[in-house]
Amino acid sequence: MTALTEHKAEVRTLVRDARERGVRVGLVPTMGAMHAGHASLLRAARGENGFVVASLFVNPIQFGPHEDFAKYPRTLEQDLDLCRREGVDLVFAPTPAEMYPAGFATTIHVAGLGEKMCGGVRPGHFDGVCTVVAKLLEIVQPDVAYFGEKDAQQLAIVRRMVRDMDLEVEIRGCPLVREPDGLAMSSRNAYLSPDERRQALTLSSALAEARQAIEAGQRSAAAVATQVRRRLEASEGVRLEYAVAVDPDTLADLTEIKDTVLVAVAARVGKTRLIDNVLLRGLK
C-alpha cells in the first residue's frame, strides 16, 4: 500500500510509526514527472530500507524568474502508479504553501560549490535546492537519502551541506540512467521536438568520447574539457553553456586527472536546458 499525503505532520506521524517497528527509512526527493532514472532511485531505496518515502514537489524557489517552473511537467497520477509499482510506502506531495508558508525567510547557501557550473548560469538555483532538501531531510528524518549522479553538482553540494550542518543522514549517489541511444533521462526531455531530440544526442556522444579518451590514458583535464567543448560548439542546434573536467567532490578544476574525474556539460537545445556528465572513479 502506498500512502499519499500533502501534509508534513502526517509524514512525521507515519515515519514515527515505521521507526517504532524498528525499520530503516529511505527518502527519494523528486520533482515528479518520473522516468526510469527516478525508478532506479526508488528501487535502490526499496532494497535497503523497510520504509520508503518519495517526495514529489516542483520546488518553486529553485527556478529562476524566466525558467520553466509554470510549464514543468506535472504527471501526478502516472508518478503515483510508478511509486506503487516500485513499492514506495509513502508519497509526500506537498503544496508550495505547505513548504513555504507566508513569511518564509530562510535559505541555505553552500558557498563556492553552488556558484560554479550550473550555479553560474542559474544564480540562486542551488540555494533553492539546498533549502528544500534540508527541509525534506528534517521532515522525514531518513537514515538514507538517494540522489542521482545525473545531477552530479547537486549531489556534491547536498553532501557538503549534510557534512557542514552535521545532518544525521547518509547520502547515496545512484548511477545515471540513459535512454537506449545514450540520451540522459530527464523530465525535460519531454520538451524536445524530434529534431532537437536528435541534436541532443551530441551531449552524450561527446561525453562518451571523453570517457574513451580518459580510459585510453588522456590525463590532461584541460584537453578533455576542450575536446568536449569543441565537439558541442560545432554541433548544430546545440548552444553550449559549459563543459568542464573537475573533481566530483569539490568541483575544483583539475590539472592532471588522477583516479577520479567528473566531466560535466550543460547546453541548450532549442529552448530546453540539458545537463549530462560522465563520472569516472578508480582510474589507474
Ligand code: AMP
Ligand atoms: P528531479 O525530479 O529531476 O529533481 O530528480 C530527482 C532525482 O532523480 C535527483 O536526485 C536526480 O539526480 C535523479 N535523476 C534524474 N534523472 C536521472 C537519471 N537519468 N539517472 C539517475 N538519476 C536521475
